[in-house]
Amino acid sequence: MTKAAKLAYRPFGLLSGIAGGLVAGAVFKQVWRRISDEEDAPNALQSEYPWREVLLAAALQGAVYAVVKAAIDRGGAKAFERWTGEWPGN
Template identity: 85%
Template sequence: MDRRAPQVSSNKAMKVAYRPFGLISGIAGGLVASVVFKQVWRRISDEEDAPDALQSEYPWRKILLVAALQGAVYGVVKAAIDRGGAKAFQRWTGEWPGD
């Protein structure tokens, strides 16, 4: 008898159960990342808001550096929230959602 088959369906069930939780944490992560980026930008720049790619008065270099910083902040915040959410899910269910 193959014992792996029930575990595979259990893993699929856990992944499905985690989807709403992951969606909510993803939205929260985006909001938190936006706030964190604005705080970082205010500390490193004289400007209140970061320049947008469609603002012609900024050179390419500045636009690309801002985009890289924003992407890095978003990536770190998203990874932290995703990992924390997976850990919380594991504490509540006993199963890791990504396995």
């Protein structure tokens, strides 16, 4: 990958990372609502939830984030390659 392509991809990658985080948060919120019948997932400092539920929420959030981010990063890399002819990871 040329230096020019690396510089061109940097803002593109940053924007796709932000978009990925926003999409992942929305997806996780919907998934959590469906499996728990609650609006928000518990966080580690909420004492009214048992360890099991807090850890399940954290694991699920991490998995959803990783999958969504990977999908958006990969899609962004493919689009960048179509536009420039260069794969951003090389």
